[in-house]
Amino acid sequence: MPSQLTVHNSQLETQDSQSQVPSSHPRGCWKTIGVWGNEEPRCHKLERVIHCRNCDVFTQTGRKLLERDLPEEYKNEWTKVMAAEKEENLLGAISMVIFRIEEEWLALRTQIFAEIIDPEKLRSHSLPHRSNPILIGITNVHGEIQLCVSLRELLGIETIADRKKEDRNGNKRMMVVNSEGGQWVFPVNEIYGIHRIHPSTFENVPVTVAKAQSTYTKGIFNWEGKHVAFLDDDLLLYSLIRNVQ
Amino acid sequence: MLILLFYIGNIMYTIKCEKVREIAPMVTLKEIPHTPDFFAGFFNYRGSIVPVIDLCQLVQGCPCRMRLSSRIILVDYIGKDSTSHILGLMAEGVTETIRKPEEAFVLPGIKSEQAPYLGGIVMEQKKMIQYIDLDLLPNCINFLNKD
Numbered sequence: 001m002p003s004q005l006t007v008h009n010s011q012l013e014t015q016d017s018q019s020q021v022p023s024s025h026p027r028g029c030w031k032t033i034g035v036w037g038n039e040e041p042r043c044h045k046l047e048r049v050i051h052c053r054n055c056d057v058f059t060q061t062g063r064k065l066l067e068r069d070l071p072e073e074y075k076n077e078w079t080k081v082m083a084a085e086k087e088e089n090l091l092g093a094i095s096m097v098i099f100r101i102e103e104e105w106l107a108l109r110t111q112i113f114a115e116i117i118d119p120e121k122l123r124s125h126s127l128p129h130r131s132n133p134i135l136i137g138i139t140n141v142h143g144e145i146q147l148c149v150s151l152r153e154l155l156g157i158e159t160i161a162d163r164k165k166e167d168r169n170g171n172k173r174m175m176v177v178n179s180e181g182g183q184w185v186f187p188v189n190e191i192y193g194i195h196r197i198h199p200s201t202f203e204n205v206p207v208t209v210a211k212a213q214s215t216y217t218k219g220i221f222n223w224e225g226k227h228v229a230f231l232d233d234d235l236l237l238y239s240l241i242r243n244v245q
Numbered sequence: 246m247l248i249l250l251f252y253i254g255n256i257m258y259t260i261k262c263e264k265v266r267e268i269a270p271m272v273t274l275k276e277i278p279h280t281p282d283f284f285a286g287f288f289n290y291r292g293s294i295v296p297v298i299d300l301c302q303l304v305q306g307c308p309c310r311m312r313l314s315s316r317i318i319l320v321d322y323i324g325k326d327s328t329s330h331i332l333g334l335m336a337e338g339v340t341e342t343i344r345k346p347e348e349a350f351v352l353p354g355i356k357s358e359q360a361p362y363l364g365g366i367v368m369e370q371k372k373m374i375q376y377i378d379l380d381l382l383p384n385c386i387n388f389l390n391k392d
Contacts, residue, residue, distance in 0.1 A: 063340050066314035070271055074313070079272040083289040 030058050094199060098192040098228055099175065102157050105228040107221075110194055112233050114176040114183055117141070122174045122185070124148040135244045139185050141176055148174075148185045149240055155216065179237045197221050202230065248345050248367065248376070249318065252338035254305045257374050259367055260318070264379045266331060268339060269317040283386075285309075288317065288333050295319065297333035298386060300377070304360070314338045322383040332383055343369065350376065361385060 030036050030052040033043040049055045095110040126137040136148040152159070171190040176183050202219030216236050217229040247262040274286030274297055283303035288295045297317055301309040309315055316339040324330045351366045362382040367374045 063314070066312065066340060067338075068313050070311040070313055070315065075271055075273055075311075078270040079289070082269050082272050082291065084291065086291055 028061065030055075034058075092198060093196040094230075095194060095196050096230060097175075098195050098223065099173075099188045100190040100192070101152050101155070101188050102160050104155070104157050105192075105223070105226050106151075106155075107195075107197070107228050107230045108177070108236075109233055112177045112179070112237075114178045116191060117174045117176060117185075119172050119174050119187060124185070132244060134240070136187075139174075141183060141185060144183075146176070146183045146185050147244060148187075149244065151186045151188070151236075154236075154240065154243060177233075177237070179241075181241065184237070184240060195223065197223075197230070205229075246345055246347060247342050249339065250341045250343065250374070251300075251316075251318070251336040253301050253336060254307065257338075257372070258300075258304075258336070259374045259376045260320075260334075260379060261376070262342060264320045264322070266319040266321055269319055269333070271311060271315050271317065271335075282306075282308075285333075285335050290319065290331065290333070293331070295331045295333050297335055300334050300336045303386075304363070309335045309337055312337060314340050320379055322379060324383065330383075334377075334382075345369070 029043060032039045033041065034046065034052040034055075036052070045055055045057075046052075052058045096107040097110050097113055098105060098107045100106070122139055122141065124137040124139040127135065133153045134150055136150050138145050139148040140146075151157075173188055173191050174185055175188055175191070176185050199219065201221050203221065205214050205217045205220055216231045216239075218232045219230050220227050221230065222228075248259045249262050249265060249268075250257055250259050252258070269288075269290070272288060274288055276286040277284070283299050285297040285299040285302075288297045299309050301307060315335065315337045318334040318336060318339060320332050320334060321329050322332055345367055349367050349369075351368065352364065353366055355364060357363060362378045362385055363375055365376045365378060367376050
């Protein structure tokens with residue numbers, strides 16, 4: 001009896017190993033019968049795992065990449081990193097998107113952003129009989145019509161004519177922000193990215209800034225030698241609604 | 246409970262993550278002569294000196310292989326002077342964590358005289374994984390108890 005039992009077990013094992021044929025595939029099964037390939041028949045595991053990245057075979061092959069010898073430079077580099085003080089993130093730091101309109105660097109809370117779109121993919125249509133400089137027009141964001149506004153006009157930022165336009169145009173972006181009433185779209189000249197700034201580093205807005213911009217500015221901080229104005233998004237969105245009505 | 250899986254030679258072991266402070270990549274250690282083989286050296290961990298134990302050497306008697314997946318597990322322990330210290334544990338294949346309920350930890354009732362920190366078993370599917378008891382390990386390493 002015991003010998004029969006062992007035979008039965010080994011049969012089970014062979015069945016098991018047959019079901020894992022893809023793992024021994026020389027090119028990587030995910031590139032042939034998986035989601036990154038189009039060979040027939042499709043991998044039967046896909047029915048269960050949907051995508052290769054959920055599959056053991058793919059995960060285990062990825063892990064095997066770490067079973068390589070340790071390069072000496074890698075070790076030296078990490079020795080330096082681990083010996084240095086860890087950069088602690090200050091509690092209460094605000095995550096914000098830093099962007100540029102003409103010559104002014106501005107920042108808004110990251111939470112209000114819905115997305116950032118390449119202006120090539122987003123055309124705005126002007127509205128007839130509306131001569132409001134703040135309202136640029138309407139634009140199609142994923143099939144929904146949203147208002148496109150000019151923060152430059154609202155904040156009263158002057159256009160700098162002599163700026164080298166050709167090398168800057170590629171950095172232009174459309175920012176989409178969420179508000180209670182829907183989304184707003186506005187063009188900016190450049191986006192730096194997302195940064196965490198602690199409110200304690202904020203400086204007061206200089207009283208000499210007489211423009212409308214100072215009303216919207218919660219604080220000014222120094223970032224890579226530039227002064228960046230952190231804008232009050234509640235006030236900004238509120239006055240946008242008031243201005244386009 | 247989150248547990249960290251790693252390898253000593255070809256055998257999988259695990260520790261509970263609650264005592265783990267950080268997983269550091271392999272770094273250059275300051276070796277000290279006339280110390281036991283399992284003592285890998287001192288690690289300059291963010292400005293403080295942390296002793297690192299080679300678990301492969303301690304458990305199996307052969308040094309840890311230098312792979313990209315070999316890492317140093319930094320754990321906190323309470324020394325004999327009742328203050329908290331950091332200890333580095335070098336192991337191979339430190340790439341995965343899994344979640345296990347408290348019931349999955351079984352003490353089979355066998356105590357090894359030489360290695361009391363080993364012995365507990367975690368059941369993972371059909372496999373049995375030994376876990377290293379971090380409360381017992383630092384006390385088993387004699388030269389750590391000098392202070």
